[in-house]
Amino acid sequence: MATYTFILNGKQVSVDCAGEMRLLWVLRDLLGVHGPKYGCGLDVCKACTCHINGKAFNPCSVPVSDIQPNDQITTIEGLPATVGQALHPMQQAWLKYDVAQCGYCQPGQIMAAVALVNEIRTTGRQITDADIDSLRNVCRCGTYPCIREAIVEAAADM
Amino acid sequence: MPDVVVGEARTRANGISRRRFIGYLIAAPTLVAAADLRAAQPARASVATVQPVDFYDLTDFLTDAANLTAALITVTVNPDGTASFALPRAEVGQGITTAIAMVIADELDLPLSKVKITLSDARPELEFNQLTGGSNSVHSLYDQVRIAAAIARGQLAATAATQLQTPMPKLALKNGVITAPDGSALTYGDLARPAATQRTRAVLAQLKPASQQTLVGTPQPRIDAMEIVTGTKQFAMDLEVAGALPTMVCRPPTINGTALAVLNQSQVRAMDGVTDVAIIPHTQFVPGGVAVRAATFGQCIDAIRALEVTWAPGPAAGKSDPDVLADLLGAELPMTPGLGQTLDQRFTFYFRPGDPLETNCAVADVRSGSAEIWSAMKSPIYFQETVAQILGLPVSSVKAHVTQGGGSFGRHLFADAAFEAAAISKAMGKPVKLMWHRTDNFRQGRVHPMCTSRVRVSYLGTNVLAFDQRHTSVATDFTHGLGEMLSATLGDLPEGDFLGYSQSVFTLTANVPYNFGAVTQLLNEVYHPPGSQFNTSSVRNIYSPEVTVAKELMVDRVAKAMGQDPYQFRRSFVRDPRMLAVLDAAAKAANWGKRMSPLTAQGIGIHHEYKGYAACVAEIDCTPATVNRKVENGYTGPRVTKVTYAVDVGLPINPLGLEAQMIGGIMDGIAQALTYSLHLQDGHFLEGSWDNAYYTREWNSPPAGGIQVIIMPPNQSEPGGAGEFGVAASMAAVANAYARATGTMPTSFPINHDQPLGFTPLPTVPPIPQSPTDGLQEAF
Numbered sequence: 038m039a040t041y042t043f044i045l046n047g048k049q050v051s052v053d054c055a056g057e058m059r060l061l062w063v064l065r066d067l068l069g070v071h072g073p074k075y076g077c078g079l080d081v082c083k084a085c086t087c088h089i090n091g092k093a094f095n096p097c098s099v100p101v102s103d104i105q106p107n108d109q110i111t112t113i114e115g116l117p118a119t120v121g122q123a124l125h126p127m128q129q130a131w132l133k134y135d136v137a138q139c140g141y142c143q144p145g146q147i148m149a150a151v152a153l154v155n156e157i158r159t160t161g162r163q164i165t166d167a168d169i170d171s172l173r174n175v176c177r178c179g180t181y182p183c184i185r186e187a188i189v190e191a192a193a194d195m
Numbered sequence: 196m197p198d199v200v201v202g203e204a205r206t207r208a209n210g211i212s213r214r215r216f217i218g219y220l221i222a223a224p225t226l227v228a229a230a231d232l233r234a235a236q237p238a239r240a241s242v243a244t245v246q247p248v249d250f251y252d253l254t255d256f257l258t259d260a261a262n263l264t265a266a267l268i269t270v271t272v273n274p275d276g277t278a279s280f281a282l283p284r285a286e287v288g289q290g291i292t293t294a295i296a297m298v299i300a301d302e303l304d305l306p307l308s309k310v311k312i313t314l315s316d317a318r319p320e321l322e323f324n325q326l327t328g329g330s331n332s333v334h335s336l337y338d339q340v341r342i343a344a345a346i347a348r349g350q351l352a353a354t355a356a357t358q359l360q361t362p363m364p365k366l367a368l369k370n371g372v373i374t375a376p377d378g379s380a381l382t383y384g385d386l387a388r389p390a391a392t393q394r395t396r397a398v399l400a401q402l403k404p405a406s407q408q409t410l411v412g413t414p415q416p417r418i419d420a421m422e423i424v425t426g427t428k429q430f431a432m433d434l435e436v437a438g439a440l441p442t443m444v445c446r447p448p449t450i451n452g453t454a455l456a457v458l459n460q461s462q463v464r465a466m467d468g469v470t471d472v473a474i475i476p477h478t479q480f481v482p483g484g485v486a487v488r489a490a491t492f493g494q495c496i497d498a499i500r501a502l503e504v505t506w507a508p509g510p511a512a513g514k515s516d517p518d519v520l521a522d523l524l525g526a527e528l529p530m531t532p533g534l535g536q537t538l539d540q541r542f543t544f545y546f547r548p549g550d551p552l553e554t555n556c557a558v559a560d561v562r563s564g565s566a567e568i569w570s571a572m573k574s575p576i577y578f579q580e581t582v583a584q585i586l587g588l589p590v591s592s593v594k595a596h597v598t599q600g601g602g603s604f605g606r607h608l609f610a611d612a613a614f615e616a617a618a619i620s621k622a623m624g625k626p627v628k629l630m631w632h633r634t635d636n637f638r639q640g641r642v643h644p645m646c647t648s649r650v651r652v653s654y655l656g657t658n659v660l661a662f663d664q665r666h667t668s669v670a671t672d673f674t675h676g677l678g679e680m681l682s683a684t685l686g687d688l689p690e691g692d693f694l695g696y697s698q699s700v701f702t703l704t705a706n707v708p709y710n711f712g713a714v715t716q717l718l719n720e721v722y723h724p725p726g727s728q729f730n731t732s733s734v735r736n737i738y739s740p741e742v743t744v745a746k747e748l749m750v751d752r753v754a755k756a757m758g759q760d761p762y763q764f765r766r767s768f769v770r771d772p773r774m775l776a777v778l779d780a781a782a783k784a785a786n787w788g789k790r791m792s793p794l795t796a797q798g799i800g801i802h803h804e805y806k807g808y809a810a811c812v813a814e815i816d817c818t819p820a821t822v823n824r825k826v827e828n829g830y831t832g833p834r835v836t837k838v839t840y841a842v843d844v845g846l847p848i849n850p851l852g853l854e855a856q857m858i859g860g861i862m863d864g865i866a867q868a869l870t871y872s873l874h875l876q877d878g879h880f881l882e883g884s885w886d887n888a889y890y891t892r893e894w895n896s897p898p899a900g901g902i903q904v905i906i907m908p909p910n911q912s913e914p915g916g917a918g919e920f921g922v923a924a925s926m927a928a929v930a931n932a933y934a935r936a937t938g939t940m941p942t943s944f945p946i947n948h949d950q951p952l953g954f955t956p957l958p959t960v961p962p963i964p965q966s967p968t969d970g971l972q973e974a975f
């Protein structure tokens with residue numbers, strides 16, 4: 038057991054737990070942050086996708102001891118604040134295209150999509166179908182075609 | 196089986212006309228109208244087919260059963276001006292909360308935002324009116340909620356007439372406000388209490404005519420869309436129930452095995468965070484194993500991996516795919532003797548998962564005199580009554596709360612997690628928050644049964660004389676209470692005859708939407724529940740995807756044998772003008788028959804069910820560059836590049852939600868035709884993650900603009916079903932496209948199942964893998 042400190046959605050938090058505890062359980066079970074969903078715990082389905090310092094990652098596969106005190110962890114709950122708006126443009130696009138069905142995977146989908154658009158932007162080109170093909174997030178309801186539309190729309194507004 | 200064909204076929208003496216037949220009589224399980232043949236017919240006249248579903252289908256049956264308690268369905272108008280409705284169905288992503296809210300808002304003249312939908316707790320008095328299945332929710336509730344809302348509207352108007360001293364016909368109702376000609380007005384909130392009645396009485400409901408509906412038929416986004424995109428939508432595992440700590444189960448290495456002993460219980464009990472360890476016996480209702488309760492799910496995983504358990508093997512121990520296939524072949528019913536020329540082919544469909552993305556989960560708090568359970572249940576009454584019996588409690592002491600579900604696809608017709616959570620909570624004497632591991636969800640959860648479907652088409656010249664289909668399947672488990680509904684409604688099924696239930700469902704859904712003369716479609720099943728070797732359920736669209744794929748592949752084949760284009764052939768033989776309309780709509784929008792490059796092709800599939808008609812045209816790319824493209828730990832293969840789907844549901848309530856359901860069904864159809872299955876080996880399934888079980892991923896889905904859903908204009912007074920209606924036609928269209936692109940008709944599905952395994956199977960002991968630790972290296 039040790040104390041681990043990091044910045045969660047803009048606020049410093051501390052937890053006492055074993056260092057190997059995966060961050061997903063720290064977020065969900067110890068801190069009560071439920072936006073990131075459990076879908077496999079294997080870094081496969083990507084339902085728990087969050088951001089660390091702006092990059093997409095899966096807390097189910099990161100021991101809390103790997104998180105540094107100045108690391109910025111952002112969950113879906115903290116996404117709008119990263120752009121200083123009530124909703125992030127990606128969330129707006131998700132609403133516009135009514136992407137969601139059951140909604141279970143969608144927080145992870147949105148977080149992954151934001152990171153993908155930001156990553157492509159650093160290369161100075163437009164997002165393509167091939168870029169979107171690289172997203173691994175599983176949507177068992179099969180909303181993939183709507184996700185494509187929403188990402189392209191949001192990329193123009195980001 | 197009365198597969199006796201009596202009759203004769205005569206060809207015209209001159210042998211010139213394309214119409215070779217002047218008539219025949221056939222006695223068969225289905226009626227054949229011979230009149231069409233005896234009369235002079237144009238050359239393309241086909242042999243009429245009549246089937247049971249033409250008169251009464253599963254949708255009729257479920258709705259008739261639900262309507263028995265329609266009087267118990269209530270809409271409430273609240274003093275804050277909202278209307279509320281506790282929906283006696285499960286919302287699992289299919290969008291019924293939105294559709295029903297629209298219907299109520301429309302009938303009540305309220306803005307959609309003022310209708311609040313919750314999911315009803317189990318209400319035993321509703322009997323057959325709280326089962327979510329068969330894509331029947333909107334169909335069965337449409338009239339029920341409209342009547343309730345219309346009565347409320349009438350009472351609001353009558354009360355306003357008194358208070359505003361204005362005759363009712365002169366009042367204007369709009370957006371929850373009732374206005375008199377002089378401008379004086381009352382809101383529904385003002386009227387909610389005065390309009391309340393002291394005694395129950397019968398009143399007439401005046402339903403709005405369709406012409407006055409302003410919401411029904413318009414595209415509306417989901418009412419929970421904002422909660423979803425902000426991460427605040429609550430699923431069962433997001434509930435905070437006092438004392439309910441994370442709980443998981445160490446499961447057996449074979450399907451339905453049983454835990455006999457734990458060899459290191461005290462050692463595991465002493466692990467970090469662990470509070471309880473308990474053996475949970477396997478029963479008809481409880482999958483079971485060794486349950487672990489801890490402060491976090493991560494600690495549950497650690498403890499499960501540390502457990503040393505002695506297991507009794509499950510009844511399927513040692514069985515593999517070929518063993519089940521042999522049993523299916525042995526159980527296939529005889530075919531009707533062929534007439535004229537015949538085409539005969541058997542198709543094999545392997546087990547496939549019924550997994551939603553949210554794994555099986557439930558919260559349970561079982562005390563000595565009461566129990567409270569939360570889970571995404573589609574048969575909550577059956578659960579409540581059964582679990583009460585198991586726990587030795589009166590039904591009224593069990594509260595069964597229905598939570599929002601993260602998908603279902605048939606998995607939640609059974610409340611497996613709820614039964615198991617109740618058993619664990621009782622064994623530990625503490626509240627539990629039970630969650631299945633993904634690997635268990637694939638390996639021990641309910642699946643679509645493996646099956647074969649054999650089709651024989653008899654034809655002569657340009658007419659199809661007979662169509663025979665023998666569907667042979669591992670039994671689909673219907674023991675969740677649908678059986679009770681069937682016996683109550685049809686009245687002719689002996690109790691405990693589960694075979695009878697599945698036969699009824701098959702008969703009420705299977706159909707051939709073509710004039711193919713004498714049609715027989717028969718089901719036989721092996722491995723019957725309860726106590727079967729396999730855990731099955733009505734996975735999305737039940738028998739229809741496989742029945743339809745086998746049928747539609749053979750339709751293409753007989754068309755080819757006659758030298759006909761698949762689309763033109765279908766045009767000639769479809770039985771219903773609504774089917775012809777969707778077929779034409781899809782073919783036109785898809786530009787059917789356009790020039791395609793080698794190893795790419797279009798394919799068609801059509802399907803009739805749920806009071807609706809669907810036609811799909813899919814385009815597939817089977818070129819080596821596409822098939823062999825690499826995605827790390829992912830399966831690629833042929834790619835469906837375009838899908839055009841025309842659907843007629845009679846009366847679309849929410850076209851946006853309907854489109855979403857079709858898109859989801861199309862993604863299922865792609866997966867089921869090409870990639871998505873489970874391999875049974877030595878009594879367990881090899882797949883243990885989404886990188887093993889290849890459901891459609893972004894890289895398998897058509898590129899941007901590749902999906903077009905055409906919704907036919909309203910042509911009926913009632914809505915048909917939507918939730919499962921996208922699967923069968925799209926799976927068939929993809930299969931036919933693949934056959935046309937490669938020149939080889941696939942006979943085994945998914946088409947990659949017999950290829951070398953594309954992954955290394957996870958171990959079965961311990962049953963679940965540890966979570967990786969290198970997640971930061973993957974960050975992007």
